[in-house]
Amino acid sequence: MLDNVVPLCYTIHRQDKRSGATRAKGEVEMSKHFIGMAGMRGCLPNMCDSYPTRGQAAESLGLVHELSGRQVKQLRRDGFLELNLAEKGNEICEIVECNCGDPDSHNDC
Numbered sequence: 001m002l003d004n005v006v007p008l009c010y011t012i013h014r015q016d017k018r019s020g021a022t023r024a025k026g027e028v029e030m031s032k033h034f035i036g037m038a039g040m041r042g043c044l045p046n047m048c049d050s051y052p053t054r055g056q057a058a059e060s061l062g063l064v065h066e067l068s069g070r071q072v073k074q075l076r077r078d079g080f081l082e083l084n085l086a087e088k089g090n091e092i093c094e095i096v097e098c099n100c101g102d103p104d105s106h107n108d109c
């Protein structure tokens, strides 16, 4: 369970050392994560998972749904993308920011 968390922490600490000034920001971002979801409008998501960055959430949703580069960019920018239900099997995908202390809690639904 901790396997997902440790590398992220290392990355942040390494960046902090290099830039010097972003330490406080890095610490805030350690609890922040992004939840990538996909499913039908108005229903609980068919899939959801947590990611350390918005970009990774968009990439992952993009892979699952075979989205084009343009669609991944749009999803990353808007945090929301409508899908072709017949093609993709889901109606919408969405990325939301979360600050809870347990990112792994999102990985099971």
Ligand SMILES: [Zn+2]
Binding pocket: 033, 098, 099, 100, 101, 102, 103, 106
């Ligand atoms: Zn959370």
